[in-house]
Amino acid sequence: MSTILKIDKVEKYYGSKSSLTKALDNLSFEVDKGEFVAIMGASGSGKTTLLNCISTIDKVTSGHIFVGGEDITKLKGNNLNKFRREKLGFIFQDFNLLDTLTAYENISLALSIQNKSAKEIEKRVNDLATKLGIKDVLQKYPYQMSGGQKQRVASARAIITDPQIVLADEPTGALDSKSSRMLLESFDYLNEKLNTTILMVTHDSFCASYASRVIFIKDGKVFNEIIKGNSSRKDFFDKIIDVVTLLGGEENDNY
């Protein structure tokens, strides 16, 4: 399988000379095409910073990030916009849907920015909406939808452009457990059936157990890595819990 994302010795510093914080400390790993990777770590471990750097929201201090062989740390201006609109899908914890637009329009916006024809947009949105079970809410505005519906619309918006990688930042953070499970099933579907590459940041072990691989980050470095392989989700979940326990006490508070 080909490498879709390569993190190469990435460092990210915050603050001034006197009080320097190393959010990412010489971090390297790779993600292959079609993988579903979860990144776990305590608050302040640097996982969101990592995601921000990959999504070009933030800039690295040193090192390189390759997406599909292209060094995105070097991108500027229109090339950056092009990268964002063609290769990247992003899912936020708090959905970030535009509340002036209906669900349909929110999803189609990603395509219309790419100047796709109205006909193609309609077909693709309807297809995807059927697959994700949100066909009924397409004409609704965000304030008329439940949290789970909103997050699935946001997911649809993220993958409608067939991005090379979908980045999800605590996607279940604002959802109840039933909605969380439905969303994760959707992710599973996207990953298995549509072969979407997903990189998800989470602190929820249950959430991470849906991934095919979990990378643990501590103090800006890779701390551990476990692969699901052929084991059941239950077993994988137990393994994750073990590492989390190893990582440090505070994380156990959640369970």
Next chain:
Amino acid sequence: MTTIKLSFRNIKKSFKDYAIYFFTLILGVAIFYVFNSIESQTVLLDVTESTYEVIGMMTTMLSAASVFVAFILGFLIIYASRFLIKRRNKEFGIYMLLGMSKRKISMILFFETILIGIISLAVGLGLGILLSQLMSMLVANMFEADMTKYQFIFSQDACIKTLIYFGIMYVIVMLFNAINVGKCKLIDLIQTSKKSETIKLKNLLLCTVVFILSVVALGYAYYMVTGGINETVKTPEDILKPIVIGAISTFFIFWSLSGLILKIVMGMKNLYVKGLNAFTFRQVSSKINTTVFSMTIISLMLFVTICVLSSSLSLKNSMTANLDELAPADIQLTISVKDDDWLNQGYNEKQIANSKLGVRKNLEALNFNIDNYFNESVEYNIYRTEDLVFDDTLGDSKKEVEESYLTSMIPYSVEEMIMTVSDYNNVAKIYNNEEYSLNDNEYMIVADYDSMVQIRNIALKNNEEITVFGHTLKPKYNECKDGFVDMSSNHINSGIIVIPDNVVDENYKAYNSIIGNYKTESVDEQRKIEEIIKGLINNPLSEQYNLPTINTRLDISEASIGLGALVTFLGLYLGIVFLIASVAILALKELTESTDNKERYKMLRKLGADEKMINKSLFRQIAIFFMFPLLVAIIHSIFGIKFCSYIISTFGNEQLLNSIIMTAVFIVVIYGGYFLITYLCSKNIIKEK
């Protein structure tokens, strides 16, 4: 989805949330149109030529003021749109993350501004045209002209001007928006909402000290412009001092009070924990905490508004009221007695010689017999000598005067006007003023210009003697007597020295004048007589004789009506714009706060607070937020208006109360209107869907 469609959606959405912004834009456009269309409203009025001249002047002044107003409105619009854009950071962040270029985001904003511009201009002009119909009644009333017939008035000039000015403003807004979008960083856009509010607790002791210092400084500034004005304000530049002190201490009062009030209320346990009071006061104090600077600006703008409105209104009222008192006769004709020096100023020798004949003879030579037109008249002379300048009347009291008054404003070297007591009494009789008698060694001073009266009274109280035409005279009264000789619209007689008849030296005659009343009562015929006198310049003989300067009651009244109208319109224009600008900022701030605080109200509901309690809390928050700067502004204004009326004391302040009531009505309507809209909109925002 096209860019335009996105813009349109955004406008539709924000229409509800930012009704105040649209309302303000529309109001701004309407007011701009109304005041610029005044000229075309006067076209239909039946007024005289000289009134037209005043109207012309007024139009020029209003045009000049419009540039200033455009700046204020421009800043308001830029401020408001920046304010609204900042709140949409996240939206722009999503656009960018979806791969939209900054150029395209700028395009969305560009279309939005165009849409807002078109809507606000269309509605605003419509409203302006309607309002200007009402305005034409006010205009007719101001110029005391009959509205001969009602006619729908549309001013194309004002319309085009409004379009151009606001067009420029909107273009500038677009530029600002583009710059703002260009500057922003994606990470800041995405993360703004995550920043939680930091509560800066102010040191109570520091707050108290700052508060006391500010109050003392403010008190001193107040003292400088009222009680102590004569000691502290000596040169015109000194006026800046109390203004600067006042502005700075206002800032620190807001700064310290925001910390203090909460502490004080928290101390009152019973009050603080009752109902939602704790929440209400926390909200208010954090609001004021984060907006100290804007509060200061708003408060100062309100202060200017109140002073401008009340002063301009009282100026107009007192001008008209003074007319009967200060222009009691129909006409005053004056010829200056000329000597050889006047040759250089374009007079010929014949004119100089004939000037000594006086008004009556000069007019008769030009075939105008005063007795044919006037049923009563008095003649009098004014004398001047370089041996008696203002300085000389002060004598040893000069030092005392210099110590307490603006020295640069005192006309030390001006030759005094001198009159004989019998001439003065003749004039006083026709004016219905008080008559006086003097002993051979006495003089008196007649004046009604307050500032000069005060200075002269120092010398008179000290019994300063003067020497005039070789006689030494002592003052009969220890103060100036009220009176005047020249008719005018205001109290501007800075002093006439009245001396006994036998003291005067005819060689120093400077002016010969006649005051008279017409035989006819009809205004039209009176005007005709004045036209005849003014037309004497066409008489070929006028090259040998002297045409008198003419001062008539009709001219004075027209000028004063015109000037009054000018000041009123200018005051209304600037006052209303200032008022709207400041209250609009307040309202916008409050509304965006309400949007931010939606969650807090949701929480209150979950805790069991009912709608009535929540609405009460909201009402109180907004009321305190609106009243706080207004209250400070009102306190400032009490002293500000006193200062204004001191500066323009020539106009008298008999009418101050009326105009303050008028000002209050304006403020209640506009300020109260904005307050209500803000409350209703906020209530709507926090309402559970």
